[in-house]
Amino acid sequence: MLQRFPNSSWGRPKHEIDxxxxxxxxxxxxxxxxxxEALNYILLTVMIAATVKLLVFTDFENLLPYDxxxxxxxxxxxxxxxxxxx
Numbered sequence: 368m369l370q371r372f373p374n375s376s377w378g379r380p381k382h383e384i385d386x387x388x389x390x391x392x393x394x395x396x397x398x399x400x401x402x403x404e405a406l407n408y409i410l411l412t413v414m415i416a417a418t419v420k421l422l423v424f425t426d427f428e429n430l431l432p433y434d435x436x437x438x439x440x441x442x443x444x445x446x447x448x449x450x451x452x453x
Contacts, residue, residue, distance in 0.1 A: 374387075
């Protein structure tokens with residue numbers, strides 16, 4: 368007759384609950400939850416920094432008018448010139 372090893376679930380009925388596996392799964396879910404919280408704070412900080420950079424350091428006076436040609440015209444806000452950029 369085969370011996371049952373105490374750490375194996377082989378040959379056990381399905382209604383038995385393996386507490387060791389449940390503890391491992393619970394600890395995995397807790398670590399995953401903590402990693403998600405940390406990632407949430409990191410992404411929030413990056414989004415706030417990107418928004419501040421966009422609002423403070425972007426020159427909104429540069430325009431890109433489209434006239435239907437292959438050349439792109441850029442209105443430079445600092446020189447008020449419109450050079451053609453191929």
